[in-house]
Amino acid sequence: MAAVPPVSFDDVRGAAARLRGIAHRTPVLTSRTLDERVGAEVFVKGENFQRIGAFKFRGAYNAVAQLTPAQLAQGVAAYSSGNHAQATALAARELGTTAVILMPEDAPRSKREATAGYGAEIVTYDRYTEDRTALGEDLARDRGLALIPPYDHPHVIAGQGTAALELLEDTGGLDVLLVPVGGGGLIAGSATAAKALHPGVRVIGVEPEAGDDTRRSLASGERVVIPVPRTIADGQAVATPGEITFALNQRLVDDVVVVSDEEIVHAMRFAFERLKIVLEPSGASALAALLSDRVAPRPRRIGVIASGGNVDAARFAELLGE
Numbered sequence: 001m002a003a004v005p006p007v008s009f010d011d012v013r014g015a016a017a018r019l020r021g022i023a024h025r026t027p028v029l030t031s032r033t034l035d036e037r038v039g040a041e042v043f044v045k046g047e048n049f050q051r052i053g054a055f056k057f058r059g060a061y062n063a064v065a066q067l068t069p070a071q072l073a074q075g076v077a078a079y080s081s082g083n084h085a086q087a088t089a090l091a092a093r094e095l096g097t098t099a100v101i102l103m104p105e106d107a108p109r110s111k112r113e114a115t116a117g118y119g120a121e122i123v124t125y126d127r128y129t130e131d132r133t134a135l136g137e138d139l140a141r142d143r144g145l146a147l148i149p150p151y152d153h154p155h156v157i158a159g160q161g162t163a164a165l166e167l168l169e170d171t172g173g174l175d176v177l178l179v180p181v182g183g184g185g186l187i188a189g190s191a192t193a194a195k196a197l198h199p200g201v202r203v204i205g206v207e208p209e210a211g212d213d214t215r216r217s218l219a220s221g222e223r224v225v226i227p228v229p230r231t232i233a234d235g236q237a238v239a240t241p242g243e244i245t246f247a248l249n250q251r252l253v254d255d256v257v258v259v260s261d262e263e264i265v266h267a268m269r270f271a272f273e274r275l276k277i278v279l280e281p282s283g284a285s286a287l288a289a290l291l292s293d294r295v296a297p298r299p300r301r302i303g304v305i306a307s308g309g310n311v312d313a314a315r316f317a318e319l320l321g322e
Contacts, residue, residue, distance in 0.1 A: 005251065006244050009196035011158035012165055012189060015062040019162055022094065023058050026050050026163070028170045029306075033274050038290055041301045043174070044275065045167040048283055048309025052086040052114070054235075055163050055186055055307050056150070060087035062159030063148045064095050072097045077145040079103070079136035081127070081234050082111030083282075083308055084150035089118035091148075100145060102136050108234065110312035127237070128228050151185030152242030161189025165197075167303050173198045175299030178286040180307045181205035181214050181256060182236040184245030190305065191252035202299070205249070205256040206289040208233040208264065208281075214241045214249065215256035232261045232319065235282030235308065257294040264288045265319050271306070278316060283308035 029044040047055040064076055072095060078088040079102035092099035099120040103112060104127035116122055125135050133149075140147035149156065163186070164177060177194050179187040184205075191203040207215055211229030217240070225240040241249070259267075264281045267288035271279045279287070286304045289295065295302070311319075 005248060006154050007157045007161070007189065007192050007248060009192055011154065012161035012193045015058070015155070015158040016162045016165055018062055018065055019058060019159065022061060024050050025166055028167060029275055029277070031274055038302070039298055042290065043167065043171045043301070043303050044287065045163055045303065045305045046277060047163055047305060047307050048277055048279055052083065052090055053308055053310040054083040054087070054283065055160055055305070056083040056087035057090060058162050059156035059159035059185060059189070060084060060148060061091040061094065063153055063155035064088065064091040064097070066155050067146050071146040075099065075145045076148050077102070077136060077140040077143065078148045078150065079132045080150050081237065082107050082115070083235055083310055085115040085120070086111060086118060086310070088148050089115050089120035093119050100139065100143065102132060102139055104132070108310070108312065108315065111310055114310070151183030152244050154244065157185045157189045157245065157248070159189070160186045161193040163305055164190035165193040167305070168194060168197050171301070171303065174201050174301050174303040176202045176204060176295055177303040178204050178206060178289055178295070179305050180236060180282055180285045181207045182238045182282065184214055184241045184249050186305065186307060187253060188245045188248040192248065195252055202254040203252060204289070204295065205253055206285045206294070207256060207258050208236050208285060209258045209260050211236050211238060212256070212258050213238060215258060217241050217246060218250060218253065218256060233264060233281040233285055235280065236285065257289050259285055259288040259292055259294065263292045265322065267291050269320050272320070277306070278309045278311065279306055280308050280311040281319070
């Protein structure tokens with residue numbers, strides 16, 4: 001008998017119902033210039049227009065909303081380089097509880113300020129010398145808080161899958177779905193939804209060259225640990241896939257490709273000049289894979305998840321200026 005997956009399509013549909021009227025139904029962007037450039041119909045899911053500026057609000061809210069009244073009374077904890085931090089802080093505020101967020105000392109200032117602006121307490125750590133998972137678990141245990149991890153949680157994964165669910169509802173069938181990969185929650189949820197609706201769709205993950213832990217793990221058949229990546233894509237600077245996300249992605253993901261930081265910057269510039277949107281580096285990585293010819297053979301209809309736009313003006317100008 002086949003094992004029951006930790007996240008099902010029914011879980012994604014349940015999350016969609018929970019998020020209705022709370023999360024934004026983000027737009028699907030098209031561009032004739034982009035279509036001509038890559039020789040396909042391209043549909044870009046603009047999660048940079050989501051609340052807190054990234055897809056992470058979907059999973060955080062879906063997880064916090066399923067806590068018991070007693071857990072909500074105690075508060076929540078999370079660890080994140082920025083987007084999940086903001087998402088958990090906002091979800092906590094929306095649901096009438098408090099949040100304590102563990103963030104790396106070098107997290108982008110704009111993300112730290114936004115997290116604090118949603119009312120969260122911030123505790124910092126050194127991402128290159130300390131284990132954020134262990135620190136986060138200790139923090140939650142010591143303070144009696146419910147821990148909402150950034151990706152390795154069934155409710156978080158189901159919530160993230162609603163981005164692909166909406167995209168496919170709006171576009172119909174796709175040949176390929178390109179999804180950024182950090183810890184693997186977005187692609188695990190997206191693949192769960194996509195394969196349920198259109199079993200023939202190819203789901204392809206995209207990682208930065210310096211942070212290809214999921215690609216290596218899928219190739220070896222087990223979770224691989226790499227040094228903490230040094231990449232402009234801070235939202236994808238993960239050393240190893242999650243246990244739950246890896247198990248799902250082994251079953252559902254067709255391939256993982258990598259892009260360089262330079263290719264990510266090129267995609268950010270293209271998105272700004274042609275799509276008229278601002279994407280953070282992690283949010284542009286899937287588009288970068290498409291623009292850099294990482295998808296072959298070229299399919300007819302391609303979905304791209306632009307996962308977030310949380311980059312401050314100075315950093316955006318600095319990256320594009322380089």
